[in-house]
Amino acid sequence: MVLVSDIYQSRSDNEAAIILRQDPVVYPGPYAKGEFTLSEHQLRSYRKNGFIQLRGLLPESETAELLREARELAAASGRRGLPEAVLEPGGEEVRSVFRVHGLSTVFDRLTRDGRLLDVARQILGSEVYIHQSRVNLKPGFAGKEFYWHSDFETWHIEDGMPRMRAVSCVVLLTENNEFNGPLMLVPGSHMHYISCIGQTPQDHYKQSLRKQEYGVPDETSLRFLVQRGGLQSAKGPAGSVLFFDCNTMHGSNSNISPFPRANLFLVYNSVDNRLDDPRGGLRPRPEFVASRAVDSGLQRL
Numbered sequence: 223m224v225l226v227s228d229i230y231q232s233r234s235d236n237e238a239a240i241i242l243r244q245d246p247v248v249y250p251g252p253y254a255k256g257e258f259t260l261s262e263h264q265l266r267s268y269r270k271n272g273f274i275q276l277r278g279l280l281p282e283s284e285t286a287e288l289l290r291e292a293r294e295l296a297a298a299s300g301r302r303g304l305p306e307a308v309l310e311p312g313g314e315e316v317r318s319v320f321r322v323h324g325l326s327t328v329f330d331r332l333t334r335d336g337r338l339l340d341v342a343r344q345i346l347g348s349e350v351y352i353h354q355s356r357v358n359l360k361p362g363f364a365g366k367e368f369y370w371h372s373d374f375e376t377w378h379i380e381d382g383m384p385r386m387r388a389v390s391c392v393v394l395l396t397e398n399n400e401f402n403g404p405l406m407l408v409p410g411s412h413m414h415y416i417s418c419i420g421q422t423p424q425d426h427y428k429q430s431l432r433k434q435e436y437g438v439p440d441e442t443s444l445r446f447l448v449q450r451g452g453l454q455s456a457k458g459p460a461g462s463v464l465f466f467d468c469n470t471m472h473g474s475n476s477n478i479s480p481f482p483r484a485n486l487f488l489v490y491n492s493v494d495n496r497l498d499d500p501r502g503g504l505r506p507r508p509e510f511v512a513s514r515a516v517d518s519g520l521q522r523l
């Protein structure tokens with residue numbers, strides 16, 4: 223099938239463009255109230271900024287266990303040369319491990335934990351499944367940056383995600399501070415879609431997960447977003463949890479401090495927003511980066 227028009231067109235023209243968001247930020251639905259759902263006030267803040275950070279959502283003892291699990295997984299998958307283990311550009315250190323909810327029962331359970339799942343369902347207004355999961359390790363001295371991007375731009379073009387109806391849940395596994403390259407977000411940026419220039423090469427993910435060069439917004443658009451919304455960094459102690467909309471512009475600096483910065487990402491997508499064909503004749507990315515083989519929503523624990 224050839225798509226004649228795509229409301230979120232990108233990487234198909236040689237000019238950048240800014241497109242207004244065509245989708246709700248918070249979807250009405252059957253999961254608006256639950257044990258761990260956000261308050262009205264919190265939800266309003268999420269809707270306005272495109273993210274919300276909850277300090278101390280997970281207790282220290284639990285976070286320490288998750289960090290241990292993440293490190294073991296990184297070491298084991300790096301040693302075995304699994305495709306899920308992505309190395310730092312020009313280095314040997316493990317940068318990210320993907321599909322952690324498939325590799326570890328601890329992370330699998332966490333995806334169904336009410337503290338996270340209630341919020342994801344509340345925001346997306348439906349049952350949800352995991353589109354992508356990963357740990358970003360950003361080791362001290364060696365962890366390289368993640369340049370500015372909207373996840374949705376990549377998921378729409380490279381994975382065929384139809385609409386903006388996914389939310390990333392980030393569990394801080396170590397403290398994130400001003401020294402170790404915390405995530406930076408542009409408040410309000412989720413309301414604009416930055417259409418990027420450049421054609422995407424086949425199997426782009428092999429390169430982009432180490433260092434992204436396509437699907438990168440232009441400087442004029444970034445300036446526009448930051449002038450409107452400013453910047454915020456997601457600093458906080460381990461156990462804090464950040465929920466951010468799939469179209470929120472974000473990035474992070476490299477970590478030249480001695481302190482490692484490890485974060486777990488669970489991306490929830492609505493079951494009503496399952497993946498289509500990628501745009502521009504691209505081959506679908508592998509299952510460990512973009513899940514297609516899920517038949518039903520997550521069962522809450």
Ligand code: 6CS
Pocket residue numbers: 354356368371373376377427430431434511
């Ligand atoms: O390509 C992806 O799906 C990923 N790339 C980045 C830089 N962020 C989100 C996602 O993990």
Ligand code: FE
Pocket residue numbers: 371372373472
């Ligand atoms: Fe991202």
